[in-house]
Amino acid sequence: MKMIYLDHAATTATDPEVLEAMLPYFHEHYGNPSSIYSMSRVSKNAIENAREIVANALGANPKEIVFTSSGSECDNFAIKGVALAKQQKGNHIITSSIEHHAVLYTCKFLEKNGFTVTYLPIDQDGIVKLDELEKAITPQTILITVMHANNEIGTIQPIRQIGEIARKNGITFHTDAVQTFGHIPVNVDNLNVDILSISGHKFYGPKGVGALYIRKGIKITPLIHGGDQERRRRASTENVPGIIGLGKAVEIAGKVMKSEAIRQTKLRDEFIRAILDNIDDARLNGHPSLRLPNNVNISFEGIEGESILLNLDIERIAASTGSACSSSSLEPSHVLLSIGLTHEFAHGSVRFSLGKQTTKDELDYVVEALPGIVKKLRAMSPLYKK
Amino acid sequence: MKMIYLDHAATTATDPEVLEAMLPYFHEHYGNPSSIYSMSRVSKNAIENAREIVANALGANPKEIVFTSSGSECDNFAIKGVALAKQQKGNHIITSSIEHHAVLYTCKFLEKNGFTVTYLPIDQDGIVKLDELEKAITPQTILITVMHANNEIGTIQPIRQIGEIARKNGITFHTDAVQTFGHIPVNVDNLNVDILSISGHKFYGPKGVGALYIRKGIKITPLIHGGDQERRRRASTENVPGIIGLGKAVEIAGKVMKSEAIRQTKLRDEFIRAILDNIDDARLNGHPSLRLPNNVNISFEGIEGESILLNLDIERIAASTGSACSSSSLEPSHVLLSIGLTHEFAHGSVRFSLGKQTTKDELDYVVEALPGIVKKLRAMSPLYKK
Amino acid sequence: MEPYSEKVMDHFRNPRNVGEIENPDGVGHVGNPMCGDVMEMYIKVKDNVIVDAKFKTFGCGAAIATSSMATELVIGKTIDEARQITNKVVAEALDGLPPVKMHCSNLAEEALEAAIKDYHQKQKKN
């Protein structure tokens, strides 16, 4: 039996069409795009074409796009880059308490190096409190960074309003759009953002490539110094096949995003209802409607997440506890704690994230398998007494 | 007619065998290596296997290898990482005046942020003066970073001795081995290095992937904060196909490196002799024998490098002026100035770098084409009066 | 994370001795739901020999497998012999645990210790 893959928020399979587009750039058009001879023009033109595709999708100018190696690099580049470039102006950064670790730990790092950071609280659905944001702003505030949608609970933030507040106060605004770009509309002008992070492998592009949108005029110090690539904002010989793949993935997303968002939202809501109908003492985490079309995050009372995942794996269902990168950690998710879950409940959460290939049949299969797993684990749990 | 590609120091074509090894990891084994379910084990095992291959090639432990996205990232990570981790101990860094821009501009960046940097002079062949190194060391010195071989003139540095001096003084030692690894033997213990940079696309691996060797016990602050990947030293969902490709390229290099080094050295020396025999007022830059097997760097009096390259390109020969990433710069190469060339002579330099596919016939063709090009350009040069 | 051994997965899939013992001679209760691990171990003792052991565990795969293995290891052992069952013994019996999961075997050792302590205290009272 094939795996039922419900961890698209962790990573997606590279679309075969994307891989196809990349292939000529490995050993046919392999020229270094920065070289002067004519054979390099093919790779140079190809990455500029990809840049245009990404820019168009965002409503941006190609010159405002910098290719990077990942979502994490984008977040580090954005936050450290603005912090360094604007440190003469102030040393205060505002973020939310439910950011991805690439943002959170970058902020923690800056705290150790002379910056102060405000972590905004969120409501029980995972939405940043705008009044708290306004209160947090000081004359020292140089950067606001709030993610577009959360990777664990799927809640979509009021980015446009946050951007308005930032602009009104003359503060640079970054958003981590790694979970939204390619899945729901992301337009930098509609969202009032200055800097925006994208990661290829989250929407059927290749792993190891990302893009950072940097609005014209925004000051930012490079994270990777060296050669003149990317208009001197990110040194390194360009990852040509990766960039071409990213461009192709954006192109495909442009075509299918709308219909997929509708289809997945419907599947998602049916799936949530079926789980909650079939299993007692379970709850949905995140906002019921302001959420990613593909995100389902459920807590099960009295049992622990990893043991649920292992049992799902035995049934050939791939899911996660929220964030793949911290799966070796003993701490429960900071996101689930932030929305008010107890440690115990937070430990018992599972994220199912749907994708383009996900079918109703697959989800039905999960709905059938899940109650037995929960029952078995609860039977051996000292914490579940019902 | 096919292109005669003599710019392997800028980038190489990905070996078809390398691409072959990567292919299953795009949309077959695409699982996030950090995930818990069994399908992720394939990608996890594959990257650990690649890590072992890289470690073995270096004489290192797999735990000492961190995968990155490029040689430039490695250099930035190494230098900024040590500077930050050891800033309590001191703020002085020693490097050479002929480093790649990824090292040089990282040092310049640190100079703006409270560090002091000594740029060691080199002799006329491009070799760092060891007595100057010893003199430069102060109690504040926390890092020495000197490249293994220079990317423009190919000179190989006395890394082992530099490492000895560093160790004697308790100073962390980093070397940029981007031009040597995969081409000549690189063993971290023989070389006495603590940190070492590698880039995949310089030895027939894919673009967009590198590796940093970090000796056990060496303190280093991450450049990219976030998830727990790479033992918390470099966050980002792993570039699985890229890492597999890097591993494969190292494996292949292990088999052919020795014979290729001999073959290319012979071709190189014949090529140098033929050029100097056929063209007056030309000189070889870099050390005559302590040089990369594939590097040929020649200055032609009275004419300018780019116009030579363009004429070579018309003859379907791809070469470079030294460093692809600064080809849009008006400054002559800092490396050529450092070895004592006049600005004018430095402007008239061309680097030919050989590769696995390079044949004697190709080089003979260049030897035939070059005198005419030089003659034509000299005829229109106001600086060549002979 | 490194994958679990086959032994761990076997004990996770089919945990031995799940449940509670009515009127146990000793109970150990260790761990903390905040940390994601809670273990309860029940023992029945006759003539200084552990004749039965059961467990209930809230926790990850390793926590469940180590609980299961620990109960298997103690059944039939004298109290003194059971005391020799350290976290290392349990982990080795499972063909090892991933480094990040070693604390789970500590938990099993502690639960056993606590159950034996409880047994001794009950003995004193009687």
Add this chain to the structure above:
Amino acid sequence: MEPYSEKVMDHFRNPRNVGEIENPDGVGHVGNPMCGDVMEMYIKVKDNVIVDAKFKTFGCGAAIATSSMATELVIGKTIDEARQITNKVVAEALDGLPPVKMHCSNLAEEALEAAIKDYHQKQKKN
């Protein structure tokens, strides 16, 4: 770098008016080998009209092409008309230059200016 236009490459491959003019009426010598560009422009003037122009250039592709184009543009022009040939005019005649190479067209304008200035000074002396 952005690639050169076809026009640039045409003038680079087949530069027009390469060389020196014996007994020129004006010579302009601009640029600096340190910066990688040196341009010499020679003009022959008859009845206030530039009847011939030649150049010698040490420099990149753009430097050579702009020199060549500048000589083509001035031949047949009066001195006053030649003065109108700015760097922009030269660059446009070449269908544009990559941004990093725009300084080369400045050089061509300067060389022409210098040659005209030299011509005027020689006139005064006579």
